[in-house]
Amino acid sequence: MTKPALLSFHKNGVLGLDQLEDHFDIIKLWQEKDPEAAIQEHKDNIVAINCTIGQFITEKIIAALPNLKIIATFSVGFDHIDVKAAQKRGVAVTNTPDVLCAETADTGMALLLATAKRVVEGDMYVRVGKWLNGDMPLGVSLANKTVGIVGLGGIGSKVAKRCEAFEMNIVYYGPREKSEYSYPYYADLTEMAKICDFLILTCPGGEATANLVDAHVLDALGPKGILINIARGSVVDQPALIAALQGRRIAAAGLDVYNNEPHVPEEFISMDNVVLLPHIGSATVETRQAMGQLVVDNILAHINGKSLLTEVK
DSSP states (O other), X not given: OOOOEEEESSOOTTTOSGGGTTTOEEEEGGGOSSHXXXXXXXXXXXXXXXXXXXXXXXXXXXXXXXXXXXXXXXXXXXXXXXXXXXXXXXXXXXOOOSTTHHHHHHHHHHHHHHHHTTHHHHHHHHHTTGGGGOOXXXXXXXXXXEEEEEOOSXXXXXXXXXXXXXXXXXXXXXXXXXXXXXXXXXXXHHHHHHTOSEEEEOOOOSGGGTTOBOHHHHHHHOTTOEEEEOSOGGGBOHHHHHHHHHTTSSSEEEESOOTBTTBOOHHHHHOTTEEEOOSOTTOXXXXXXXXXXXXXXXXXXXXXXXXXXXXXX
């Protein structure tokens, strides 16, 4: 009997796809010379897709697979999937929340420290011999400063706990106030930015948050303010951020995400007041294994008629 097919857009991280080989004919799209032809060849047999950020599962792809039952993404974010089209077709969508929240929060704190303490500049200062000519410019303290967290969800709440350990004052912005937290809530992001020394973005991507941080918010953050983005590149008006950094209308930025990854604007690369990471928010062996296992567990739960662990509603 022919096994159903799994259309795999990637290797499922460090975990791999071994646990699924007994259940599916796995189409490893990254190995196919003609991916579109491979999809066409197996379209009637494909019941599952696994994908990740940057691999767009459009309405057209969903419509082309008549027996598709589940799309499991190796990510918290799911704005690369047309969820409405999937749900209209009765196709389940799952993601990998919670297991990467702590890791991504740690990356946010690494960027916060790197920008405030000028860690990357300091490293280069030593390497190129400038220290021999005198001390480098001073950084800024975290203690007693105000940090605004944009999106107090799984990642944002863990960032807040870490900021508490650095004796920072915490405020937050989001679509609604959360009674389980005692931090001051702001319904207006621009107003919150006015009182912040640091702004950390941890909200979801997608249409609802596109260009949420625009020139008005950046100007409110001000010339001593530092922006940290571990959310999605789409959350920030990227040209406005470049202009604000170039004009020193904000002090610095620490970025793990960009609008058109992996392409990073040359303007960012040429500036010394920006710390750049290649979207490594959850990039540790342990976390990527946990994410991969959750992808596998969701797919296996679906084919075994069990409840999905982390379905996108």
